[in-house]
Amino acid sequence: MADNYKQYTSCCQAKDWVSLSAYLGFAAAGLAVVWIPIIALAGWCALFYLLVAAAAAGVAACRWWLEVRLVCLGGDRSAIGMLVSSEPPADKSWPGSVDSDFSMNLLPYPALPGIKQADLELTSPYGFLVAEQAGTKQHVGFFTGEKATEKNGVESAILHAEFEGAGVRDVLIAVTVALGLAIAALIACVAIPPPWGLIVAGILALLAFLAALFGTLFGSGDHGAPGDVKGAPTEVHDNDPVTGLGADLLYVYGTWVFDSLHTGWNEIHPIKKCTFVGKWEGAWPADIVDVQHRLDAGFADARDPATVSRQAEDRFTWAIHPLVDGCGEAVDVPAPAQADAGLH
Structure with a gap:
C-alpha cells in the first residue's frame, strides 16, 4: 500500500x-x-x-x-490504537452529510478503555498527540480533547482520525x-x-x-472510506458489545492537526496510511511499538524517490513475463560455435 x-x-x-x-x-x-x-x-x-x-x-x-479550519501541529505522525467507534459519512443526514469524511475514534496504545483525557495525555508514546499544544493555546484559545463511547457504554478519551471525502x-x-x-x-x-x-x-x-x-x-455522496486505497482495509470493526473484545488494532499515519470546528481537539487528518495490526483481546500486544517502527520504515521506503524511480523501470512493470515481451535487463548471449567445415 x-x-x-x-x-x-x-x-x-x-x-x-x-x-x-x-x-x-x-x-x-x-x-x-x-x-x-x-x-x-x-x-x-x-x-x-x-x-x-x-x-x-x-x-x-x-x-x-x-x-483554515485545521491548524498544523507538527507534520505527519503515526500511531497505533484500538478502534472505539467509527463515523461513516453514509450515516450523516443533510446538510451534515456534505462533510463526507469517514471518522475513526482510536484508543492509543497503551491506554485501556475508560481512560480520561488528563490521564491519556500522560501516556507514552502517543499521549502528546491528544494534548493541547502551545500554538493553539495562544492563538486559538479553546480546547477540550475528544472522547467516544463503545457500544457497551464505556467512554474513553481518544485520538480522532479521518479518511477524507471530497x-x-x-x-x-x-x-x-x-x-x-x-x-x-x-x-x-x-x-x-x-x-x-x-x-x-x-x-x-x-x-x-x-x-x-x-x-x-x-x-x-462523494465519501471517504478505509477502502479507498488498494490493499487497505475495506471495513473496520469495533468491540463486541457483550464481550468488549474483537476491535481492530489499527496503524494510522497522517497529518497531525487541531480541528477548530468543534469544541477543540487534536486529530490525524487526513489519514494517509492505514493498516491492520491485530485484534483487541483485552490487553495490548507487547510488540506494538516495534510494529509501528517497522511500518514507519516500510512506508518511508515505499515513498523514497529512489524506490519510486526503480519501481517505474520497465522490468518491474511487465504484464507478460520479460523473457517473452523483452522488458527484462539486456543479457549478452554468445554466438553459437562455428561448425567444423569438414562435417556435413
Whole structure:
C-alpha cells in the first residue's frame, strides 16, 4: 500500500488561524467595498446581488473549511490504537452529510478503555498527540480533547482520525460556478435593456441556484472510506458489545492537526496510511511499538524517490513475463560455435 489516501484539506499555522465567523466577515467586507458602487447604480437589479452575496459566502465557508479550519501541529505522525467507534459519512443526514469524511475514534496504545483525557495525555508514546499544544493555546484559545463511547457504554478519551471525502471540495467547485453565474446575472440585468436583461438575468440566476444545489447533492455522496486505497482495509470493526473484545488494532499515519470546528481537539487528518495490526483481546500486544517502527520504515521506503524511480523501470512493470515481451535487463548471449567445415 504505497499510495496515500485522498487529501483535499490543508492546515494553517496557528498564528494565521481565524474563526469561521471572522473569515466570513472579512469576505463580506471585501465584497461590499467592490460592489456597493455597482449596487448604487443598479436600481432594482440590485436584488440579484443577494444571490452574489450568498454564493460568495458559500465560497468563503468552503475555503475556510478546507484551508483554515485545521491548524498544523507538527507534520505527519503515526500511531497505533484500538478502534472505539467509527463515523461513516453514509450515516450523516443533510446538510451534515456534505462533510463526507469517514471518522475513526482510536484508543492509543497503551491506554485501556475508560481512560480520561488528563490521564491519556500522560501516556507514552502517543499521549502528546491528544494534548493541547502551545500554538493553539495562544492563538486559538479553546480546547477540550475528544472522547467516544463503545457500544457497551464505556467512554474513553481518544485520538480522532479521518479518511477524507471530497464533499466540501465538490461544493466549493459548485458554488464558485454559481458565483460566476450570479455576477453575470447582475451585470446582465444592469447592462441589457428590459425585458431581455431581466430574462437573461433570471436564467443565469436559476443556473446559479441549480449549480449550487446539484454540487451540494453530489458532494454529499462523494465519501471517504478505509477502502479507498488498494490493499487497505475495506471495513473496520469495533468491540463486541457483550464481550468488549474483537476491535481492530489499527496503524494510522497522517497529518497531525487541531480541528477548530468543534469544541477543540487534536486529530490525524487526513489519514494517509492505514493498516491492520491485530485484534483487541483485552490487553495490548507487547510488540506494538516495534510494529509501528517497522511500518514507519516500510512506508518511508515505499515513498523514497529512489524506490519510486526503480519501481517505474520497465522490468518491474511487465504484464507478460520479460523473457517473452523483452522488458527484462539486456543479457549478452554468445554466438553459437562455428561448425567444423569438414562435417556435413
